[in-house]
Amino acid sequence: xxxxxxxxxxxxxxGILGLGVLAGCGDSNTxxxxxxxxxxxxxxGRTFRLxxxxxxxxxxxxxxxxxxxVFFGFTQCPAVCPTTLARAVQAKKLMGRDGDRLxxxxxxxxxxxxxxxxxDAYVKLFDPTFVALRGTLEQTAEVAKxxxxxxxxxxxxxxxxxxxxxxxxVYDSRGVLRLGLSHSLTAQECAEDLLxxxxxx
Amino acid sequence: xxxxxxxxxxxxxxxxxxxxxxxxxxxxxxxxEDAWARATVPGQPATGAFMTLTADSDSTLLSVQSxxxxxxxxxxxxMKGDVMSMLxxxxxxxxxxxxxMFDANGYHVMLMGLVKQVKEGDAVPLTxxxxxxxxxxETLEVNAVARALNAPDHAHAH
Numbered sequence: 059x060x061x062x063x064x065x066x067x068x069x070x071x072x073g074i075l076g077l078g079v080l081a082g083c084g085d086s087n088t089x090x091x092x093x094x095x096x097x098x099x100x101x102x103g104r105t106f107r108l109x110x111x112x113x114x115x116x117x118x119x120x121x122x123x124x125x126x127x128v129f130f131g132f133t134q135c136p137a138v139c140p141t142t143l144a145r146a147v148q149a150k151k152l153m154g155r156d157g158d159r160l161x162x163x164x165x166x167x168x169x170x171x172x173x174x175x176x177x178d179a180y181v182k183l184f185d186p187t188f189v190a191l192r193g194t195l196e197q198t199a200e201v202a203k204x205x206x207x208x209x210x211x212x213x214x215x216x217x218x219x220x221x222x223x224x225x226x227x228v229y230d231s232r233g234v235l236r237l238g239l240s241h242s243l244t245a246q247e248c249a250e251d252l253l254x255x256x257x258x259x
Numbered sequence: 260x261x262x263x264x265x266x267x268x269x270x271x272x273x274x275x276x277x278x279x280x281x282x283x284x285x286x287x288x289x290x291x292e293d294a295w296a297r298a299t300v301p302g303q304p305a306t307g308a309f310m311t312l313t314a315d316s317d318s319t320l321l322s323v324q325s326x327x328x329x330x331x332x333x334x335x336x337x338m339k340g341d342v343m344s345m346l347x348x349x350x351x352x353x354x355x356x357x358x359x360m361f362d363a364n365g366y367h368v369m370l371m372g373l374v375k376q377v378k379e380g381d382a383v384p385l386t387x388x389x390x391x392x393x394x395x396x397e398t399l400e401v402n403a404v405a406r407a408l409n410a411p412d413h414a415h416a417h
Contacts, residue, residue, distance in 0.1 A: 136307025137363035138343045179300035221344035
């Protein structure tokens with residue numbers, strides 16, 4: 059990732075981010091987002107390996123050429139998970155044709171209860187292009203750690219709920235982490251920042 | 260207190276409440292608006308229900324029950340940093356005249372152990388038990404109509 063740190067720093071320092079765009083991918087190491095958090099200097103989630111509901115193993119490079127947006131949750135989550143996925147649907151629409159390159163990836167934090175069938179039906183109901191990924195309990199813990207995602211089972215009655223990080227993580231089309239979108243942002247705000255990521259690469 | 264004793268203790272009050280409402284006595288009233296539940300996919304065992312409650316005197320929502328689920332609880336979403344937690348609360352204060360929203364960012368009714376899939380358009384019956392400042396209890400029956408799983412949080416806002 060840091061192939062040409064000096065050149066990048068000079069470019070950023072001179073404030074000619076536009077040149078980076080003209081020169082193609084990756085000549086800017088930071089981005090200016092209106093609403094989300096620039097994560098260009100964070101290295102998170104590079105090596106995850108999880109299965110989709112059909113049993114195919116997926117890694118970040120499986121989505122090369124697309125702009126992956128990763129969100130962690132569980133299907134029994136009553137509020138933040140469905141609203142975040144519904145927001146992703148709206149943001150994708152607001153992006154127009156560019157939205158076709160947005161790849162929403164929902165990683166379950168509850169592999170014990172989220173069966174592949176439930177997960178698949180759940181994400182596809184929001185958008186048929188959305189992908190759900192699932193690992194074993196150990197793999198889930200590893201992936202969360204890799205993303206610095208916090209999650210914790212909380213017992214309620216004879217079952218449990220899960221407290222978890224509600225940020226959506228956005229990568230550019232070469233698999234470089236770029237943007238963190240908080241739960242409080244609107245679809246319009248997300249769409250604007252997502253288009254900024256697309257300008258880079 | 261065992262359930263039978265509890266029933267016995269409650270019975271005189273229930274009779275009194277019915278008698279008061281029959282005689283047109285001005286009892287505390289709470290209105291429920293925009294009650295809805297989020298539809299589920301087959302095999303999904305839990306979902307949330309949402310509404311806006313407005314009490315005409317300082318009141319407290321004590322419990323919500325539903326035949327649609329094995330366990331119905333009142334939960335509250337809280338955000339610490341970027342971590343969202345959804346935890347049970349014992350009761351919810353309903354200050355006089357102030358609408359209290361049950362939505363994705365605050366309180367919600369958690370339906371756990373759904374007896375069957377909740378489909379869009381289904382009516383999910385909820386029984387709300389509310390106590391006013393005088394200690395009088397009222398029971399409200401509400402039908403939360405299921406909206407699509409992918410419905411945005413606020414149908415009217417945004």
